[in-house]
Amino acid sequence: MKKRQASVKRTTGETAIQVKVAIEGRGSAKKVSTGIPYLDHMIRTLAKHGLFDVELIAKGDIEVDTHHTNEDVGIALGEAFKKALADKKGIRRFGDFRAPLDEALAEARVSLDLSGRGSFHWHTQGRTKWLSHPALRAKPNTMGYTVADAKHFLESFASHLGMTLHVDVIAGEQPHHVIEAIFKSLAKALDRATSIDPRVAGVPSTKGKL
Numbered sequence: 001m002k003k004r005q006a007s008v009k010r011t012t013g014e015t016a017i018q019v020k021v022a023i024e025g026r027g028s029a030k031k032v033s034t035g036i037p038y039l040d041h042m043i044r045t046l047a048k049h050g051l052f053d054v055e056l057i058a059k060g061d062i063e064v065d066t067h068h069t070n071e072d073v074g075i076a077l078g079e080a081f082k083k084a085l086a087d088k089k090g091i092r093r094f095g096d097f098r099a100p101l102d103e104a105l106a107e108a109r110v111s112l113d114l115s116g117r118g119s120f121h122w123h124t125q126g127r128t129k130w131l132s133h134p135a136l137r138a139k140p141n142t143m144g145y146t147v148a149d150a151k152h153f154l155e156s157f158a159s160h161l162g163m164t165l166h167v168d169v170i171a172g173e174q175p176h177h178v179i180e181a182i183f184k185s186l187a188k189a190l191d192r193a194t195s196i197d198p199r200v201a202g203v204p205s206t207k208g209k210l
Helices: 037-050 068-083 126-132 146-159 175-194
Strands: 007-009 017-021 053-060 094-101 106-113 119-124 164-173
Touching: 007 068, 017 068, 037 053, 037 068, 037 146, 037 175, 053 068, 068 146, 068 175, 094 175, 106 175, 119 126, 119 146, 126 164, 146 164, 146 175, 164 175
Parallel strands: 119 164
Antiparallel strands: 007 017, 017 053, 094 106, 106 164
């Protein structure tokens, strides 16, 4: 099978981004620099646990705000994965994973469908309702990255990949642990969804196209 990989460049008046993605990778993300340290950490986490190879260099107006860079990195990374997946022939399409972090301190479940219809859905429960409160979800973690930042990144990533993405935060008390549990769950679910099922002939859709 031809190796599924792609490169994307995105340049705007606010950011300049170069991304390379290989689906059949080994979890390498040695060349990742966005100017947002925690986002770098999460992209490396996505690569490591999803066994994707990722190179991503971004320069943005972070002296103004990290918002533009955070969003545009999500857009560019989503476009790179979409391009690498091409016609999506043979993929499993669906993925679901629940990753805990530090025992029961933080736990998140991610369910996704590489449907071609990009959408992002965020769910909280009784113990995690604080994540839906505007003031609390904007509370930064130890590296200045917020749950709201993570949500915006994931929305941009899902939209431009063409992925239906549901994130269900089951438990969590610290923003750092919540965000990291989400990215680990996303990595494993995306690895499953992008993997090839030898039993699948063509595109896994009755429409014949995703």
